Amino acid sequence: MDLRISEGSGTNTTLDDQSVQSPTRRAKVWEYFQQELVEVDGVMKAVCKYCGTKLTSKRNSGTNSLRNHVADTCSKIPVEDRKRFIATMRKRPGEGSFVFDPRKNRECMVKWCISVKVTFNKFDDPFFASWMESLQPSFSGVGRQTMRNDCIVRFKMMRQELRNELQSLNSRICLTSDLWTSNQKLGYLCLTAHYIDANFILKKKTIAFKDVKYPHTGLAIEEVITKCLIEWGIKEKVFTITLDNASNNQSACDLLRESGRSDMLFGGEHLHVRCCAHILNLLVQDGMAIAHGAIDKIRDLVRHIISSPSRIQAFNEIAERSGLSSKAGLILDVPNRWNSTHNMIMEAIEYKVVLKRYTEEQLEPSPDDEEWTNSEAIGEFLGAFEEATKAFSAHRIYPVVFGPS
Known part of the structure; x- marks a missing residue:
């Protein structure tokens, strides 16, 4: 292409040759120039919409100089528009040959829906549809019933894959x-x-x-x-x-x-x-029955505080004055779940100063120093069993329902 900035002037005429108009007007750069080429002194030119500069071009040529004018030369194009145009010029590998595949798109959408646990009614949201259309105008959209059916198909396929894997095992x-x-x-x-x-x-x-x-x-x-x-x-x-x-x-x-x-x-x-974890649970429950005194007092105090919003507020005010973070509610255990009792005790120990001040201000019964000492010992004791239970349970391995790793 032989393009140069024209300094001359002359009579403008619209180019009627569709063989030239069609390929050039498809380029993104034509958003910044007049939609039709004009003839000046017998030479075809493109006119910048922002600064009026006329760029000459031979027929059937590319648009490199037009792009360079928009990206570097023209000072009147808004900065954001220039940045947006430059971004469109940066092609990624394979971008030129990209063909939208609706089947692949649906497959990826199903995997995403399952992975992040998206509710099906989100696919009826008009903002979701407009978002997808902005990414790919030819995207036809899917509704919640379609996505539900696709997820069921995906589920059955994954289930069959796992069934085949289990049946083909040489091990037990x-x-x-x-x-x-x-x-x-x-x-x-x-x-x-x-x-x-x-x-x-x-x-x-x-x-x-x-x-x-x-x-x-x-x-x-x-x-x-x-x-x-x-x-x-x-x-x-x-x-x-x-x-x-x-x-x-x-x-x-x-x-x-x-x-x-x-x-x-x-x-x-x-x-x-x-089950080793169940055996440990039985052992701990027997030990907890002996040490119930201090635990019961902490449990009663926590239950008393969390049963009223005003008491929770009073507790949080004391916590803030003590330099501790406020709580939406203290942990109350489930008596037959000793790990929840361990969590309750450890949090109570963390807020020991706050609980003591609360009981003094509110004139409520509180564990004495010996019972607090016993509670700390019980918390340390239960902590060792909790770590052992986690080791037995292999809690770091997360099972996937009917799916591949």
């Missing part, structure tokens, strides 16, 4: 299971598979979260576990199952052993593995 699978109770007092059984894959990597996958009808007898538990193993096609691959020491779990293991003895190693002799 160890299971862990526990019963949970929801806020609606409904019982659920969680079943997790632990195995070593073909690359000798230890994996754990939650393969079931099933409701269990009351009463939670050994037979009811055994039926849920057996049905799950059959669904996954791994009944003959089970080596052990770890459960707590409740009598219904022992009964469930006996029934599992009887029904699958021929497929089990050593005839199922080592099927039931007692």
